[in-house]
Amino acid sequence: MTRMDSDESFTIVQKDIIAGLGAAFEAVNERDDSDAVRVADRFRDEEVITNEAVTAVPWVYRCRHTGDFNGLFPTGRLLEVKGVSFVDRRGGELLLHRYVDWEGVIAQLGLSVSWRVPVTEEEYRRGGEPSNPPVA
Amino acid sequence: MPGGMPYQLEKGPYFSVAESMLDFGGSAQQRLALLALMLAPEDPNQLPTLDSTTLDQGPLNTPDLRRDHMNTHWFGRTRDPASGVWHDQAPFNPAHPMSTGYWRNWYGDAGGIVAQTFIRAVEVSLGLDHVSRGTDVSKLKPQHCWPIEVFWRCPAPWFEGWVTWRRDDRDSGHVTVHLHTPGHHESALLLSPIRSAPNDTYPDYKLQPVHCDMDRGQWVIAHTHQETIAHYEVMNPSPPAEGKWVLPTFGPLYHSYGDIITVQPNEPDGGVRASGRAYTP
Numbered sequence: 001m002t003r004m005d006s007d008e009s010f011t012i013v014q015k016d017i018i019a020g021l022g023a024a025f026e027a028v029n030e031r032d033d034s035d036a037v038r039v040a041d042r043f044r045d046e047e048v049i050t051n052e053a054v055t056a057v058p059w060v061y062r063c064r065h066t067g068d069f070n071g072l073f074p075t076g077r078l079l080e081v082k083g084v085s086f087v088d089r090r091g092g093e094l095l096l097h098r099y100v101d102w103e104g105v106i107a108q109l110g111l112s113v114s115w116r117v118p119v120t121e122e123e124y125r126r127g128g129e130p131s132n133p134p135v136a
Numbered sequence: 137m138p139g140g141m142p143y144q145l146e147k148g149p150y151f152s153v154a155e156s157m158l159d160f161g162g163s164a165q166q167r168l169a170l171l172a173l174m175l176a177p178e179d180p181n182q183l184p185t186l187d188s189t190t191l192d193q194g195p196l197n198t199p200d201l202r203r204d205h206m207n208t209h210w211f212g213r214t215r216d217p218a219s220g221v222w223h224d225q226a227p228f229n230p231a232h233p234m235s236t237g238y239w240r241n242w243y244g245d246a247g248g249i250v251a252q253t254f255i256r257a258v259e260v261s262l263g264l265d266h267v268s269r270g271t272d273v274s275k276l277k278p279q280h281c282w283p284i285e286v287f288w289r290c291p292a293p294w295f296e297g298w299v300t301w302r303r304d305d306r307d308s309g310h311v312t313v314h315l316h317t318p319g320h321h322e323s324a325l326l327l328s329p330i331r332s333a334p335n336d337t338y339p340d341y342k343l344q345p346v347h348c349d350m351d352r353g354q355w356v357i358a359h360t361h362q363e364t365i366a367h368y369e370v371m372n373p374s375p376p377a378e379g380k381w382v383l384p385t386f387g388p389l390y391h392s393y394g395d396i397i398t399v400q401p402n403e404p405d406g407g408v409r410a411s412g413r414a415y416t417p
Contacts, residue, residue: 012376020381070383088373095373102384111386114291115240115319118327118364118390127324129140 005039007048009055009087013037016085016096017061025063025081037061040082055087065109072109079108141290142326146406147354149413150202151286153188157415164262164278171258172273174251181207181222188415209320211247212236238321239295246295246317253297253313257284260301261311284311288406291319327362329399338402340409345400350410356401360394 004010014037018027027036038044040058049056061081066074083100119127147155160166170184177183186202196202207213212225212235225236228243236243259266263279282301296316303309330336330343345355366388374380401407 016376019376024383070385072386087376093375096376097373098381100384106384106386112293113241113387116291116323116325118362119324120327121330121332124140124142124324124326127322129142 001047004043004046004048004057007050007055007057009048009050010039010057010059012087012094013057013059013085013096016098017059017081020098021061021063021081024065024067024069025061025079026066028062028064028078036063053088053090055089056084057087058082058084069109072111075109077109079105081105140404141288141320141323141406142331143329143356143401143406144289144291144325145354145356146288146290147286147408148288148406149191149194149403150185151288152403152408152413153190153415154185154286155284156412157185157188158258158261158284159415160281162281164281167258167262167281168273168276168278171255171262171264171267174255174258175267175269175271175273180247180251184417185415187417190414190416207247209238210250213247235318236295239318240320242294242318244295249295249297250315253299253315256297257299257311257313260299280307280309282309282311284313286313287315289314289316290323292316294318327364328360329356329358329397329401330360331399331402331405335402335405338404340400340407341402341405342400344398352408352410352412354401354406354408355398357396357398359392360397361392363391363393364388365391 017037029036038060040060043049043058059082061083063079063081065072065077065079068074081100082104083098085099086097088095088097158167158170160170173183181203186206187199191202192198196205204215207215207222213222214225215222224247225243226234228234234243235241236246239246256266261280261282261284262276264276267273267276295318296314298314298316299311300314301309301311331341335341336343345353403409403413
């Protein structure tokens with residue numbers, strides 16, 4: 001049995017996360033960057049999830065928001081980015097497919113949702129625009 | 137307050153009546169008496185405005201319905217069905233965070249903010265330094281009695297009241313109140329300021345208004361159309377460790393296009409009537 005964090009795919013994903021997110025989210029670790037990325041706790045002791053061609057790596061990246069993330073004010077906040085990367089060896093070139101819990105990142109950064117949905121007039125009426133005739 | 141709010145800024149019937157009530161025909165003494173009432177209200181529900189009969193033809197056609205709306209939706213209060221007494225919302229619980237009233241994603245003392253905003257606005261309108269509770273208001277000497285204008289802006293990330301004023305050379309002037317609130321339950325924004333029938337047939341609605349000879353007015357200037365452009369990409373397959381991640385965008389990009397037009401919203405949609413709306417107790 002190969003534990004997930006001992007598999008080569010995890011090492012590939014670790015480096016990919018630091019390379020892809022490190023500019024916006026600085027890795028947080030007392031020792032070195034690699035430990036900032038870990039296998040998600042619920043899967044840490046599991047055997048690697050793979051069919052040989054594609055390997056799934058659920059991960060957590062502990063980091064600090066210090067750099068440019070789509071123009072947001074750099075908050076300096078500590079956060080955990082969670083996701084799953086699929087290491088795809090089916091073709092000639094190794095590819096990574098990254099599914100990231102961006103909603104979790106947005107929530108941790110405190111970005112707000114307006115709750116006023118922009119709609120067309122037709123949608124507005126269909127959604128139940130109250131009958132507000134002019135008051136005499 | 138009740139009903140639709142298709143635009144981002146509103147005055148509408150309720151705040152028009154509030155302005156009329158605050159006017160008191162220019163009587164500083166009456167406004168001073170109101171200040172005393174606001175500083176030490178025996179029952180905030182008895183403060184004037186929502187009792188106005190000029191609001192009875194709207195969707196909330198009795199003072200009680202209007203007060204229920206204000207207390208429940210705006211201030212998050214609950215009414216004891218037996219005694220009829222209004223109780224403040226429960227204290228904030230971080231383990232089970234709840235919004236206040238019908239606001240989305242916000243908890244706080246909306247009633248306290250509204251009360252303090254109007255106290256400050258009345259003080260400024262009368263040229264008075266801030267009055268503390270317990271002051272004998274009847275001994276204060278108003279310096280002037282400026283009109284007060286009220287707007288509601290929605291959505292904002294959290295609830296705020298703003299008071300601004302402007303004095304002119306002859307010591308006349310005016311005070312403007314802004315209430316900035318979070319989005320509210322099931323609210324929406326129209327992507328175009330142009331209304332169609334029947335709303336475009338209501339009094340005071342005008343597309344490209346020309347004249348400004350009314351006593352009051354409220355216009356919005358914008359592109360004819362807005363559309364939302366969603367950037368949505370879950371998967372971004374690429375070779376590893378090249379730093380080519382697709383980072384998400386936060387909500388849609390608004391693309392405004394078409395002619396820049398001016399619209400005068402009708403009063404039910406949050407605009408104002410040319411002569412305002414009287415407070416009639």
